Amino acid sequence: MKTLPVTPHALDALTEALRRLPGVGPKTAQRMAMHLLQHDPSGAEILGQSLLHAVAAIRHCRECNTFTEDELCQVCADQGRDRSQLCVVESPSDLLAVEQSHAWRGLYFVLMGRISPLDGIGPREIHLDRLVARVTSDEVKEVVIATNFTPEGEATAHAIESLLKSKGLYEQKRVSRLARGVPVGGELEYIDLGTIAQAVRERRKL
Amino acid sequence: MKTLPVTPHALDALTEALRRLPGVGPKTAQRMAMHLLQHDPSGAEILGQSLLHAVAAIRHCRECNTFTEDELCQVCADQGRDRSQLCVVESPSDLLAVEQSHAWRGLYFVLMGRISPLDGIGPREIHLDRLVARVTSDEVKEVVIATNFTPEGEATAHAIESLLKSKGLYEQKRVSRLARGVPVGGELEYIDLGTIAQAVRERRKL
Numbered sequence: 001m002k003t004l005p006v007t008p009h010a011l012d013a014l015t016e017a018l019r020r021l022p023g024v025g026p027k028t029a030q031r032m033a034m035h036l037l038q039h040d041p042s043g044a045e046i047l048g049q050s051l052l053h054a055v056a057a058i059r060h061c062r063e064c065n066t067f068t069e070d071e072l073c074q075v076c077a078d079q080g081r082d083r084s085q086l087c088v089v090e091s092p093s094d095l096l097a098v099e100q101s102h103a104w105r106g107l108y109f110v111l112m113g114r115i116s117p118l119d120g121i122g123p124r125e126i127h128l129d130r131l132v133a134r135v136t137s138d139e140v141k142e143v144v145i146a147t148n149f150t151p152e153g154e155a156t157a158h159a160i161e162s163l164l165k166s167k168g169l170y171e172q173k174r175v176s177r178l179a180r181g182v183p184v185g186g187e188l189e190y191i192d193l194g195t196i197a198q199a200v201r202e203r204r205k206l
Numbered sequence: 207m208k209t210l211p212v213t214p215h216a217l218d219a220l221t222e223a224l225r226r227l228p229g230v231g232p233k234t235a236q237r238m239a240m241h242l243l244q245h246d247p248s249g250a251e252i253l254g255q256s257l258l259h260a261v262a263a264i265r266h267c268r269e270c271n272t273f274t275e276d277e278l279c280q281v282c283a284d285q286g287r288d289r290s291q292l293c294v295v296e297s298p299s300d301l302l303a304v305e306q307s308h309a310w311r312g313l314y315f316v317l318m319g320r321i322s323p324l325d326g327i328g329p330r331e332i333h334l335d336r337l338v339a340r341v342t343s344d345e346v347k348e349v350v351i352a353t354n355f356t357p358e359g360e361a362t363a364h365a366i367e368s369l370l371k372s373k374g375l376y377e378q379k380r381v382s383r384l385a386r387g388v389p390v391g392g393e394l395e396y397i398d399l400g401t402i403a404q405a406v407r408e409r410r411k412l
Contacts, residue, residue, distance in 0.1 A: 006281050007302065008263070008273055010263040013256050017252050017256035020246055021227075021238050021241075021242070021253070034297065036227070036261075037273060038297065038298070044261045047224065047227070047254075047257055048255070051223075051251070054217060055247050057216040058214055058217060067217055068214050070214075074212050092217075092240060093236065095212070099212050
């Protein structure tokens with residue numbers, strides 16, 4: 001957006017910086033900047049400090065690679081978790097989603113990315129070697145690949161599978177992928193055909 | 207949104223702080239926080255610093271009340287502006303909109319609010335006394351009330367008009383309101399009826 005000499009520099013800089021947020025364009029950024037300065041300067045200060053604090057304080061868990069403020073994240077540090085099971089997810093938000101389902105009592109490994117040849121992200125960029133090292137540990141008996149069911153997530157799952165096979169780990173550990181099918185509450189009439197086809201192919205015996 | 211003990215505190219605090227932005231709910235805030243930490247930590251730092259800098263550096267212009275980093279804003283400091291004309295707007299964004307139209311060469315007065323009885327904002331809360339003091343100055347010959355054409359903006363315009371009348375300023379200065387009518391490029395078929403009725407009542411002689 002054209003800026004006029006009438007806007008103070010600090011306001012222009014703030015508007016520009018707000019555009020770094022995902023989904024925020026020039027108009028929204030300007031509205032946000034004006035709102036904070038006009039109606040919520042203390043909110044702006046809190047947000048500013050939270051951002052600087054988060055960037056400084058948050059690092060990656062030594063074991064599972066998710067965000068944490070300590071050496072180990074709270075899941076890895078929790079002695080009540082089943083340490084023989086490892087769930088591989090793309091991002092900390094995915095970890096959170098699985099946690100919220102209360103269906104997993106094992107540990108995690110967070111890739112912090114997915115394979116995306118179009119963006120030049122291959123197996124090396126998402127540090128699959130770290131995952132292999134983790135899976136190699138005697139402690140781990142089962143690996144659940146829980147990458148997204150998007151083309152990139154599927155490519156990532158496939159790359160992990162090949163890698164575990166090439167290292168001879170596929171035979172030693174129980175490796176699985178999250179089930180695909182009709183979502184809970186789903187009505188067949190409104191479900192996309194690819195999902196229905198998948199659910200038919202992978203039908204479960206009762 | 208329910209937070210789980212698995213998210214580090216600094217990340218929760220950031221997500222919570224991002225919700226102070228207008229139009230940002232819990233899901234969007236979480237997505238923004240994750241995005242910044244995962245893909246753009248330098249953006250997060252820049253945004254954090256811009257916020258703190260803006261809050262510290264930006265104040266109100268002594269003359270017109272808009273945002274500025276100096277004693278006087280750049281419009282008020284500009285000797286090329288017509289100092290006899292004063293345009294009254296609700297907010298710095300409105301000032302920017304009028305500036306961008308390149309149709310105004312006078313000065314401004316920014317109310318930094320509007321009358322809104324439902325929110326407990328009356329004439330006192332938006333400092334109309336400062337506006338009256340500004341209009342009283344001999345320098346000012348003409349006042350254009352450019353508050354929005356919303357119920358609150360109209361109530362504000364009405365309050366300003368009454369106040370100027372009660373102070374005897376209405377007769378001394380040329381007081382006007384922005385024209386209402388069909389927008390440029392507007393097709394009658396798609397314009398709301400209130401605007402058409404207004405445009406008919408306020409039709410101009412050719």
